[in-house]
Every structure is written in structure tokens, then in C-alpha cells.
Amino acid sequence: MAQIGEIVKNKQVILKNYVKGFPKESDMIISSDNSISLKVPEGSNGVLLKNLYLSCDPYMRNLMSEPKDTVGGLPSYAPGHPIGGYAVSKVVDSEHPKFKKGDLVWGTTGWEEYTLNKSPDSLFKIDHTDVPLSYYTGLLGMPGMTAYAGFYEICKPKEGEKVFISAASGAVGQLVGQFAKLMGCYVVGTAGSKEKVDLLKDKFGFDEAFNYKEEADLDKALKRYFPEGIDIYFENVGGKMLDAVLLNTRLHARIAVCGMISQYNLEQPEGVHNLMHMIYKRVKMEAFTVIDFYHQYPKFLETVLPLIREAKITYIEDTAEGLENGPAALVGLFSGRNVGKQLVVIAHE
Ligand SMILES: NC(=O)c1ccc[n+]([C@@H]2O[C@H](COP(=O)([O-])OP(=O)(O)OC[C@H]3O[C@@H](n4cnc5c(N)ncnc54)[C@H](OP(=O)(O)O)[C@@H]3O)[C@@H](O)[C@H]2O)c1
Numbered sequence: 203m204a205q206i207g208e209i210v211k212n213k214q215v216i217l218k219n220y221v222k223g224f225p226k227e228s229d230m231i232i233s234s235d236n237s238i239s240l241k242v243p244e245g246s247n248g249v250l251l252k253n254l255y256l257s258c259d260p261y262m263r264n265l266m267s268e269p270k271d272t273v274g275g276l277p278s279y280a281p282g283h284p285i286g287g288y289a290v291s292k293v294v295d296s297e298h299p300k301f302k303k304g305d306l307v308w309g310t311t312g313w314e315e316y317t318l319n320k321s322p323d324s325l326f327k328i329d330h331t332d333v334p335l336s337y338y339t340g341l342l343g344m345p346g347m348t349a350y351a352g353f354y355e356i357c358k359p360k361e362g363e364k365v366f367i368s369a370a371s372g373a374v375g376q377l378v379g380q381f382a383k384l385m386g387c388y389v390v391g392t393a394g395s396k397e398k399v400d401l402l403k404d405k406f407g408f409d410e411a412f413n414y415k416e417e418a419d420l421d422k423a424l425k426r427y428f429p430e431g432i433d434i435y436f437e438n439v440g441g442k443m444l445d446a447v448l449l450n451t452r453l454h455a456r457i458a459v460c461g462m463i464s465q466y467n468l469e470q471p472e473g474v475h476n477l478m479h480m481i482y483k484r485v486k487m488e489a490f491t492v493i494d495f496y497h498q499y500p501k502f503l504e505t506v507l508p509l510i511r512e513a514k515i516t517y518i519e520d521t522a523e524g525l526e527n528g529p530a531a532l533v534g535l536f537s538g539r540n541v542g543k544q545l546v547v548i549a550h551e
Pocket residue numbers: 259260261344345348369370371372373374375392393394395398438439459460461462463464465490491492493535536537538539540541542543544
């Protein structure tokens with residue numbers, strides 16, 4: 203067990219170069235060249251974190267692009283330096299009044315064993331540990347808040363409405379579907395393998411699910427599951443799926459634009475052709491980012507913790523062991539290798 207003030211080797215995942223197209227494991231290297239002092243400089247207001255669980259999230263691909271190619275306003279990773287993302291961490295040392303040694307937190311950190319965070323105000327303290335700690339990378343962390351805000355605040359669902367979710371077995375989608383079922387909606391999801399389709403129906407209680415990779419005509423597939431049309435589309439993938447959904451919306455449908463993973467690795471994004479249907483059906487399409495909803499986190503916990511404790515919602519995680527396996531886990535998101543929320547365990551408490 204490392205002690206405050208000790209100097210230790212700090213294994214890191216380093217971005218080699220800016221990425222174009224699909225990311226590869228070889229775009230990152232594992233380095234043990236750096237050391238770190240497990241002591242926060244006095245008067246600095248920082249915290250020294252031991253990182254436990256790293257979250258693999260699709261937005262991280264965007265930060266691997268050259269700054270001129272990024273969208274979304276977050277700064278790109280710097281080649282030669284560790285990448286970063288959401289994680290669950292333990293406070294080893296603190297000069298910040300809100301945190302003390304031993305606290306568990308979630309928020310953004312480096313992909314490395316230890317991180318000196320000089321401005322930790324945006325970290326969330328973890329007060330509830332009767333649920334799996336890893337849930338704070340997913341169900342109780344950023345993806346969970348995304349599902350909650352996107353579904354309740356943007357989609358504004360009503361009982362009995364017909365809901366469609368893409369990338370439905372992933373970190374966000376599996377929760378949106380379960381929230382929609384709890385609300386009394388008819389829920390259909392799509393995913394990229396038979397295993398995932400089975401999960402959607404058997405584990406998460408979706409009414410129907412289909413493998414989009416096996417459908418030559420997405421419009422026909424949606425007409426099969428939504429003969430009367432779609433009230434709510436929770437958009438995670440973009441591209442051809444969005445175009446097909448637009449042909450199948452009902453009057454006053456809502457589309458929550460959460461993500462468009464099918465576009466993240468394309469040099470030239472695909473066009474959308476069926477936007478006219480928004481006029482005919484008075485469709486409201488609204489994009490959002492989770493960071494605008496973090497003020498609702500306490501309310502989110504009040505809603506979701508009881509649902510977990512009463513086993514009214516469930517959550518599937520895909521866990522990679524060790525920082526060495528982080529790059530493969532991260533790039534796997536873009537070929538659908540993950541089944542459920544992808545995370546990387548680098549240390550246990
Ligand atoms: N707006 C926000 O604040 C916010 C926050 C979090 C996430 N997001 C977005 O939400 C979406 C889902 O994120 P997540 O964390 O839940 O990811 P995830 O679903 O856990 O993982 C990504 C999944 O996307 C699917 N996928 C990959 N490439 C695809 C393609 N070309 N076409 C269709 N599907 C593809 C794969 O599943 P299949 O096997 O099913 O293809 C893959 O497993 C992403 O677009 C992400 O960027 C947005």
C-alpha cells in the first residue's frame with residue numbers, strides 16, 4: 203500500500219499521434235517511464251487520486267483528433283501525454299476542503315494509475331457504497347445521467363408511447379430502455395449482434411429488439427416493429443438509422459440527439475436526407491450534452507438508487523482487467539466488441 207509522500211512509478215496510457223479514421227490499439231502505448239509523488243503540493247487546492255475504474259466512452263475518440271478536426275469544444279489529447287476520461291478514484295492526499303484522504307470520487311481523470319488533479323471541484327463524491335463501485339463509471343455516473351436527462355428532460359415521455367433506441371445495449375441505451383419500460387412505454391431497441399438482441403429482450407425487458415446489421419432495409423425493419431410509427435427516438439448512432447427513423451415518426455414525435463457514433467470515425471460525415479418529414483409530422487429534434495444536467499445529479503440518485511436496491515433496474519458491464527488492456531477496450535466500442543458498459547479495472551480499493 204503506497205503512502206503519502208512516497209514516489210512511485212505511474213503507469214500511463216499515452217496517445218502516440220493524432221488519429222484519423224477508426225482508432226487502433228496501436229494509436230496508444232503503455233508507458234511506465236513516469237513517476238509521481240503521492241503528495242499534493244501544499245496550498246495547491248488539489249487532490250492526489252488513485253484511479254480504480256476507468257470508463258471507456260465514445261466521445262474519447264473525438265479528443266484523439268487533431269484540434270482542427272474536433273467538434274464539441276473539449277480540448278484534444280496531446281500526443282506524448284496520457285489520455286483521460288471518466289473514472290472512479292480514491293483520494294490518496296488532499297489540500298482541497300471538500301475532499302479528504304480515503305474519499306471515493308467519480309469524474310474525469312488521467313488514464314494512469316495516479317493523477318494529481320489541481321482543480322477537483324468538478325469531481326463527485328461517492329456517498330453510497332452499498333452498490334457496486336464500478337456503477338459510478340456507468341449506471342450511477344456520466345452515462346446514467348445521460349440516459350436520465352435525455353429520456354426524461356428531452357424526450358418528455360408519456361405512458362404508452364412508442365420508443366425506439368439505437369445502440370440499445372450500451373452504457374446509455376440499456377438504461378433508457380428500462381426507464382421507458384418503467385414508464386409504461388412500448389420499447390424497441392437495436393444492436394449489432396444476436397447476443398445483444400437477446401439481452402435487450404431477456405435481461406432489460408424490451409418489448410422487441412433487432413440486429414440492424416442483418417436488415418438490408420432499415421425503413422422496412424422499423425415499419426415491422428412500429429406499424430403506427432415512433433413517438434420517441436433516442437438517437438445514439440446517427441447516419442442511415444436517423445434517416446430511416448425520420449420516415450417512421452408519428453405526429454409530434456421527439457428525437458433526443460444524444461450521440462452519433464456511426465459518424466465519429468468518418469472523414470466525411472454522411473448526409474441526412476429525410477428531414478422534410480419533420481415538418482409533416484411536427485417532429486421536435488433536440489440535441490443535448492450531459493454536462494448541462496449535472497446539477498440534477500442529487501435528484502437522479504434519489505430516483506435511481508432505490509430502483510437498483512429494489513432490483514427494478516439492472517445493468518450489464520463489460521470489464522477489462524488492467525491498464526494494459528485499456529486501449530483494446532476503448533477501440534472495441536467502435537466495432538461493437540463491448541457487451542454493456544465498457545470499463546477497465548486498474549486497481550481495487
Ligand atoms: N450527449 C451526451 O452528453 C452523451 C453522453 C454519453 C454518451 N453519448 C453518446 O451516446 C451514444 C452511446 O454511448 P454509450 O456510452 O452508451 O456507448 P456504448 O453503446 O456502450 O458503446 C458503443 C456502441 O455503439 C455501437 N456502434 C459502434 N459503431 C457503430 C456504428 N457504426 N453504427 C451503429 N452502432 C455502432 C456498438 O454497439 P452495436 O454492437 O449495437 O453496434 C457499440 O457497442 C454514443 O453516440 C455516445 O457518443 C452522448
